[in-house]
Amino acid sequence: MRPKTLVILAVVAAAYILGARAGRERYEQLTETFTSFWNSPDVKKARKKAKAQAEKARKRYA
Incomplete structure (x- = not known):
């Protein structure tokens, strides 16, 4: 195996163990x-606002 592959496998193994x-x-x-x-009222409000803005932009540029 190439050294790069061995390093990747070692990192994956260490991550799994930890x-x-x-x-x-x-x-x-x-x-x-x-x-x-995610269920915080402020985050829900921000998600709703972002969705509305995305919908508005989609309609404008469609």
């Missing part, structure tokens, strides 16, 4: 944080 150590608890913590952020 990720497995973090475990399910950390995954649950991250998903809970993201979900609470």
Whole structure:
């Protein structure tokens, strides 16, 4: 194998091992944080505004 391929495989293996150590608890913590952020009233408002602006731009340039 080429040295570059070996380095890539080593990085992937290290990432897998470190990720497995973090475990399910950390995954649950991250998903809970993201979900609470995504469902925040301010973020919902910003998403709605961005969607309206995109629709307006699509109609203008279509």
